[in-house]
Amino acid sequence: MEETISLKEIFEVLKKRLLMIILFVFGAALIAAVVSYFVLTPTYESSSQFIVNQKQQDPNMQFNVNDIRTNVELINTYNVIIKSKAILEDVASELNLPYGAEQLEHKLRVSSEQNSQVVTVTVTDPNQELATKIANTTVRIFQEKTPEIMNGVDNVGILSEAEVAINPTPVAPKPTLNIAIAIVIGAMAGVGLAFLLEYLDNTITTEEDIEKKLGLPILGVISNIKDEDMRGDQLAFRSNKMKRGGLDGAQKKTI
Structure with missing residues (x-):
């Protein structure tokens, strides 16, 4: 025989275990706050941009649609090249970084808007000044080595360099978001445990x-x-x- 539970019984279970649920919520929020503010290391982002734009041999000639389309298609190739060892090993060597190209690749993010010739290189690091140096050095070395790698193709220009902010704001961790997520998880865990204890309780009281x-x-x-x-x-x-x-x-x- 199937057992059914009414809304009244649900509210009675929640009321009976309300203190436990509140303790779960408060405990989860407290743990999230402590971890966010005192355990996790803040990380910062710094971004540099370059533009893919084919240089014209004749100044009187204008770009056509095919040239722009070719530049946009090249961006996918450049996104792979800029994160390759050929570029990142030179960056790590020039900045005397304590890690190699593989670790540096995890700090690097390359993105571009759809049908845009502008590419953004973003570096994440606990030291914002170091993140700025890595972003600018990566774009500069990529610009210098592109003609060599692409057999004479020279269509990369630096659009904007990364700068160190006066009062930088860390991108992670986000304490408010972490605490909100912890509250939701704590409430779900508390409610789940309340119903589990009620299900396992076989005593006859009424x-x-x-x-x-x-x-x-x-x-x-x-x-x-x-x-x-x-x-x-x-x-x-x-x-x-x-x-x-x-x-x-x-x-x-x-x-």
């Missing part, structure tokens, strides 16, 4: 549990009497008995 789990009708209920109540009733009984005894003795003396 009359409804007897009817639901045992399938037996309730004929009567025996109230729970505390010891204090029992002593109070006994004292009251003795007091009443003494009063009745005193009244009977007075009646006998009168007779």
